[in-house]
Amino acid sequence: MQMNFQYMLAPMEKLVDASFRTICHKYGADLTFTELVRFEGLAKGNNSAVKRIRLCDDTPTYIQFMGKIEDKLEKFLNKFEPSNGFLGFNFNLGCPSQNYTNQGVGCAMVKRPTKTARLVDIVKDFGYAVNVKMRLGMTKKEKEDKLFIKLIEKVNADFFVVHARYRSESYRKEPDWKALEECVNTSKSIIANGNIETKDHVTFMKEIGCDGVMIGRPVLINPLIFAELRGISTPLLDEVWKEYLELVNSREMNYSKRLLSIEKNDLKNLKG
Numbered sequence: 001m002q003m004n005f006q007y008m009l010a011p012m013e014k015l016v017d018a019s020f021r022t023i024c025h026k027y028g029a030d031l032t033f034t035e036l037v038r039f040e041g042l043a044k045g046n047n048s049a050v051k052r053i054r055l056c057d058d059t060p061t062y063i064q065f066m067g068k069i070e071d072k073l074e075k076f077l078n079k080f081e082p083s084n085g086f087l088g089f090n091f092n093l094g095c096p097s098q099n100y101t102n103q104g105v106g107c108a109m110v111k112r113p114t115k116t117a118r119l120v121d122i123v124k125d126f127g128y129a130v131n132v133k134m135r136l137g138m139t140k141k142e143k144e145d146k147l148f149i150k151l152i153e154k155v156n157a158d159f160f161v162v163h164a165r166y167r168s169e170s171y172r173k174e175p176d177w178k179a180l181e182e183c184v185n186t187s188k189s190i191i192a193n194g195n196i197e198t199k200d201h202v203t204f205m206k207e208i209g210c211d212g213v214m215i216g217r218p219v220l221i222n223p224l225i226f227a228e229l230r231g232i233s234t235p236l237l238d239e240v241w242k243e244y245l246e247l248v249n250s251r252e253m254n255y256s257k258r259l260l261s262i263e264k265n266d267l268k269n270l271k272g
């Protein structure tokens, strides 16, 4: 897919709510994503799953889900009604949690390109845009075997957000940006993710041919980072947090307590 270089706000479970997405979009994020949810739960009408994918305004948003049972995906899509702001779906192939990987989903899906391709095609058949967010596999060995490249080649998604770490790598370890260059060489549309926070980082990602960057943890303490990276003038950060809280008070989904307690030193210890 041909597109302008995109700035994306990363999904972050129990931190990035609809209000935070609205604020980040207002101050420079082109695209946002809802947090992880199982489509099997959505198919069942599970309340907390349904709540997590609720969109509150026209902020451009992809709904993120994971899962493996084709019938359940079809069941959910049959009853799904897009609302304002909905752009399409994002498949999570990056979640490192053992709860999921033991069931063959999340990060464990990177080694299941045929299954993933089938699921992506189902979403396309319903007429929705679909993209993938992934890691480099479960283990160093999977990464070395280039399973992530096989997946990108086989799956017909609009773009691939690549968090350049394999599952067991902690956020303290540097992501492997060389692997991003290999992803770009597939000629698919690649969005870089993992420790991107300066203009130099963005310039590097542009130079190697990525179509955009996705930013997660740095946004939690500075929702103006997208505007700063784009060179757009910004209001004071305090004003923006105030604006966020005003919005939160008018909405149901509210992670502000946890979000506002995060400090710079905490970022390396967050898990997700």
Ligand SMILES: Cc1cc2nc3c(=O)[nH]c(=O)nc-3n(C[C@H](O)[C@H](O)[C@H](O)COP(=O)(O)O)c2cc1C
Pocket: 010, 011, 012, 013, 014, 015, 034, 035, 036, 064, 092, 094, 095, 133, 163, 193, 194, 195, 196, 214, 215, 216, 217, 218, 270, 271, 272
């Ligand atoms: C607390 C937390 C929750 C996360 N939840 C999700 C999630 O629901 N879905 C997802 O795809 N990634 C999730 N992630 C991963 C981020 O989207 C992103 O890939 C990761 O933080 C690396 O980007 P960064 O270095 O810019 O933070 C989470 C990360 C953290 C720290």
